[in-house]
Amino acid sequence: MAAYAKACGVGCSGAGGLLCAALVGCAGSAPTPRGEVKGAAASPGELAQSDVNRMATLAMKENLDGLYRLMDKLYRRNPAEWRKSGTASREQAIEQVRTAIEQRQPWGPLQGRRDIAAMGLALAPEFAGDRVAAFIHATADMIITAHGGKTEFFLLDGFDAQHLYNAARNVEIAVWMLAQRRNAQGQPLLLADEIGAQGRNLSYEREFGKIIARIDLLAAVTTEKYRRAAISYVQGIVGGTFLQFLPVR
Template sequence: MSLYKTCFKACFAIAVCMFVVGCGSMPKTVRNLGKSDVDFVTDVHARQLKLQMIELTRKLYVRNPIQLHKNPAATIDSRIKQIFGSENSIELPPLIFDELNGVTGIDAILLSFDETFQGDRVFAAIVGLSEMLRRSYNHQQEFFILDSLDEQALYNSARNIEIFVWRLYHRRDQYGNPLIYSNETNDNGGDISFDRLFTKMVMIQDMMALIVADKTNRSITKVAHGVAQFVFLPIP
């Protein structure tokens, strides 16, 4: 292929990308002209992560109905819409709420495990986790050629999910009860479906971190620490 044709294709792809980013209502077939193979993969991972988070929200509210009842007007579906918008929308609602004192991201996660917090712990936890994960995707749900992600942010978000899980399973009130109930064990094994859900989420983020690192030819700085040192990592 001649240099002229190569430059023309590159310029055309960039132009299409810039156009469709500003026109989210364009038909999907047209928007796809501005995507690389990695963009399609990223779209799938981001969409799957959103679906996993919606499932997590439902499961936590089923296990913690008392948290939902702290807001008499709330239902599971209304909470999901507040946090995620419509299931198929690529538009993400802002995650700043008065009932959480305006905190979000990691601060909202920490609030959900604060023994003095009297509000909806599930809502605080999901808002915080969702915002933290969104930051690792630059608050996007669809990606094009000019978009770029940070492999370190994706890696750190995977570790933060693991830290969140540890806190979820271990943080208890003064009476020894979990601050937020999750897995339920009994003589027959019980329900450990939360483990499977969190494992899927960690795998999604770790895989995306590897894909982006391979694409950009950059390395990931890995962290090693014990459970006693679990501190949430920053999302660059």
């Protein structure tokens, strides 16, 4: 270990050498790879999108992908749920729900309910169907509804900031219900986050937190958009009056 410390250029010896080697390490060691940011592929449709439209479209894609990741995680912890769907595998169950969400199809076990009514049924203790599928479908439907019923946005599309804000709060409420509600046997409706002797698993809460944050950011940007439009109008008037070239002849 002393040789390791010397190779690293650390003048430590004895017990101190052990500590130095553990804390300092070699200056030339490469950091642990954490991946890299990747932008979406360019498409002709972007020509009809403002910056806010583009941000909203990317955020929607990430939110839906986040829900699909949550669905996979919930199925892994609650395998009895996907078996209720009648599919042959967890992957098939996920694909079935994904198709229904992206094609804006109703989900049969939700009995025609959409939006927050569907969320309420999916999280009702007496619901007997595939709760994972119902919960993810209902949550996605609520989020899309808050965005005007669309998943892609262009220049003529607008957003209601309050509806977006309400959608973020709805996700927070759903997460709380998921953690607190019990079935008739006193068991959680779905096994998700866990804190116990075996360790901590809060990955579900983190994924939900990302979804909430994206929706809240779009709500804030939407209100800023209208304020900035008014400010730009005033700046244009001021600039038109004071920021003009003067005649020189």
